Amino acid sequence: MAWPQLFFLHPVSLYQGAAFPFALLFNYLCNVDSLSIPARHLFLLAGGGVLAWAAMGSFAVLLFIPALCAGVLICSLGPRDVHRCAFSFQMSWQTLCHLGLHYTEYYLQEPPSARFCITLSSLMLLTQRVTSLSLDIREGKVKAASGGVGSSSSWSERLREALPYFSYLLFFPALLGGPLCSFQRFQTRVQGSSSSCPRHSFGALTWRGLQILGLECLTEAMRGVVSAGAGLADCRGLQCVYVMWVTASLFRLTYYSHWLLDDSLLRAAGFAPAFGESPGEEGYVPDADMWTLETTHRISLFTRKWNQSTARWLRRLVFQQVRAWPLLQTFAFSAWWHGLHPGQVFGFLCWALMVEADYLIHSFASVFVRSWPTRLLYRTLTWAHTQLLIAYVTLAMEVRSLSSLWLLCNSCNSVFPVVYCVLLFLLAKRKHKSD
Structure with missing residues (x-):
């Protein structure tokens, strides 16, 4: 692919x-x-x-x-x-x-x-x-x-x-x-x-360079796995889940490496805090928070941390300026800003519904998930589901042809967003009745 x-x-x-x-x-x-x-x-x-x-x-x-x-x-x-x-x-x-x-x-x-x-x-x-x-x-x-x-x-x-x-x-x-x-x-x-003026040590710059080099090596290794394996047109059953996850992981590694390099360039020029200083001062946030992105079990938190400065900008430009359906309008504008390709329109719409469902699901689950073993099981399952949902959305937005988008939608991977859509409908209906 x-x-x-x-x-x-x-x-x-x-x-x-x-x-x-x-x-x-x-x-x-x-x-x-x-x-x-x-x-x-x-x-x-x-x-x-x-x-x-x-x-x-x-x-x-x-x-x-x-x-x-x-x-x-x-x-x-x-x-x-x-x-x-x-x-x-x-x-x-x-x-x-x-x-x-x-x-x-x-x-x-x-x-x-x-x-x-x-x-x-x-x-x-x-x-x-x-x-x-x-x-x-x-x-x-x-x-x-x-x-x-x-x-x-x-x-x-x-x-x-x-x-x-x-x-x-x-x-x-x-x-x-x-x-x-x-x-x-x-x-x-x-x-x-x-x-x-921020001053940078040679050791800090070297460490950032090693991080970028490591990500590039992982990206090349993942690219070899994707190229050698089957695509969505050739996979069958659960193999399509593996194909989707591996391909989406390649995309994410590429973005992580690119964001680290961009952040390093701004820091080298002095437009960001020096390495080791607080990254949040004066409103500066780096785009890549890899630890949170790879460990969170909430798609809403993933959304806020993915390309953080752009997420902040969209929140300020759209979300805080509109009254009706702010989340949906924010994702719709993001699709427009990205170019309105069919996969992007579908992907951002799907992403918006997943975030809405995420708020209701975790709010509902917090009432029942109390014991430590139950919380551990719940976090594990929701983490895996979040990773698969993000992989689905990522693949939808990265492919350009309608045929590739149809292959994704027609695969068993569509089960993951459908589950959240069904839960969104049921929990929204339940919330409406309780109100």
Whole structure:
């Protein structure tokens, strides 16, 4: 079985690795106060431009145009209008680019360009930064630029005021991946003195590198197992459960490795706490919490911990802003943000129902599961079921063709989400009667 969603992550990792020395150089120059604040912004902006062109080629124009337009909107609109306009423009542009991918894959029946897929991934990250910044301005957390349309400021003053915004939207440590870095943290880092700059020990960096290397070795081993085994088209009965779990494990290992590398690049540049410090200060959270993801028996907790900074961003952007069906609307927007491929629409809808069921199931079970042996058995069974549900959702979202999605839905693996859907219906009906 092919995994087209992930085939571009390997070249992305190579470009992220190539950017690592420049991130360390930036951190060093800030530590010795060798760069003025405007020079720091220019260093980050120029690095983003060079990295985008190297990774995306001519497709980088599709990234530069919305970044420029978003910067202009942020600098020219007031706090009331900036989020609505920036959000509408950015999502419209990103949707048009995703439609271009749909046209290539489904109409022309051609494999997409790796550079175009990298551009789409970077556009999705740009959307996070644009909307996060516009929300900060609307909520008063970030002061709006004073050089608006009617301002009498000179062009040089306007450019100086706009430089931090453009630098934030395109700074190279977060261009191709990484947890969402807020504009406040970005500004604190860029404007900070040498005494406030995070310092990294060689041992900490080496240990993180060994972790990434270990994950890469596991990924290659898992890739060999998947390639040598049967696919969903050839499996029978319970063998399909094994095929689904192994393939989904390959996807997850790939993401873990990629997230660790992205996080390390941000830390090397100083935009995250140094290794060993609290990762949650100033709102920074790493994307990968592998221990929780692999041990939790609750799919709702898995959802909050999977790609943590994106989960936080979705919660702030959608979940906290809507009144009717916030969970369903959040997952629906996530499917839109990811590109609205058939497998993604099905997978996110299924995921939303599983989270709803999770809340009711564990709330109901907490009344009856009291003794230690019963709790142990309950946690074991729900952990296994959670892992299989996540494997099912992951596979649904990663496959692109309708035929592959049909093979998954038509296999015995569909029993796992159906069980949760039945329990959701029964427990919701019971809760409604009790109310």
